Amino acid sequence: MNTQRILAHFQESADLKLQSAAALAHPISQAIELMFGALSNGNKILACGNGGSAADCQHFAAELVGRFERERFPLPAIALTTDTSIMTAVGNDYSFREIYSKQVQAFGQAGDVLLAISTSGNSANVLAAVEAALEREMRVVALTGKDGGALAKLLTDADVHINVPHSRTARIQEVHLVAIHCICDGIDVALFGGDENE
Numbered sequence: 001m002n003t004q005r006i007l008a009h010f011q012e013s014a015d016l017k018l019q020s021a022a023a024l025a026h027p028i029s030q031a032i033e034l035m036f037g038a039l040s041n042g043n044k045i046l047a048c049g050n051g052g053s054a055a056d057c058q059h060f061a062a063e064l065v066g067r068f069e070r071e072r073f074p075l076p077a078i079a080l081t082t083d084t085s086i087m088t089a090v091g092n093d094y095s096f097r098e099i100y101s102k103q104v105q106a107f108g109q110a111g112d113v114l115l116a117i118s119t120s121g122n123s124a125n126v127l128a129a130v131e132a133a134l135e136r137e138m139r140v141v142a143l144t145g146k147d148g149g150a151l152a153k154l155l156t157d158a159d160v161h162i163n164v165p166h167s168r169t170a171r172i173q174e175v176h177l178v179a180i181h182c183i184c185d186g187i188d189v190a191l192f193g194g195d196e197n198e
C-alpha cells in the first residue's frame with residue numbers, strides 16, 4: 001500500500017487533535033469537575049456507545065475501576081456495553097433502541113453521570129439512554145462529533161458537551177480517546193493534586 005495514504009491518516013489525526021485542543025479544553029475540564037463531584041458524593045459513572053465508542057466505554061471503565069497512571073483505589077464506572085445476555089434479551093424482547101436505556105433505568109440513580117458517546121450524535125439507543133438518565137436526575141457527559149446531532153439538543157445546562165467538529169467518524173473517535181485520557185488524568189489530579197506531567 002502507498003505509505004503516503006498512511007502518512008495522511010497520521011497527519012489528519014494530528015492536525016485535528018491540535019485544532020480541537022483549545023475548543024475542547026473547557027468542556028473537558030467541566031466533565032472532570034462533574035465526574036469528580038459525582039464520585040466524591042458516592043455516585044457512579046455509566047457509559048454507553050456503539051461500535052468503536054462501545055470500546056471507548058470499556059476503556060474508560062477499565063481505567064476508573066483499575067487505574068489510569070497513578071496507583072489508587074477503584075472508582076465506580078460501568079460500561080453498559082458488555083453484558084451480552086442483557087443486550088440480546090432487551091434487543092430481542094423489546095428493541096435495540098432500549099439496550100442501554102433499560103440498564104440506565106436499572107442501575108442509574110440521581111447524581112450518577114452517564115458518559116454518552118456517539119460520533120454522529122444520532123444513535124437511537126444512546127439518545128434513549130440520555131433521556132432515561134435525565135429522567136432519573138443523572139447528569140450527562142456527551143462525547144460527539146459532526147454537529148452533535150440530536151444528542152446535542154437533549155442536553156441541559158447542567159450537562160457537558162464535548163463535540164469534535166469533524167465529519168470523519170474515525171478521526172472523531174481518535175479525539176474522543178484523547179478526551180477520555182484527559183478526564184482520567186483530571187480525576188487523578190483532583191484526587192491527589194499535582195500536574196499532568198507527574
Ligand SMILES: O=C(CO)[C@@H](O)[C@H](O)[C@H](O)[C@H](O)COP(=O)(O)O
Pocket residue numbers: 050051052053117118119120121122123126169170173
Ligand atoms: O468504529 C467505528 C468506525 O470507526 C464503527 O464501529 C462505529 O463506531 C459504528 O459504526 C457506530 O455504530 C457509529 O455510531 P455513532 O458513533 O454514530 O453513534
Ligand SMILES: [Zn+2]
Pocket residue numbers: 052170173
Ligand atoms: Zn473506529
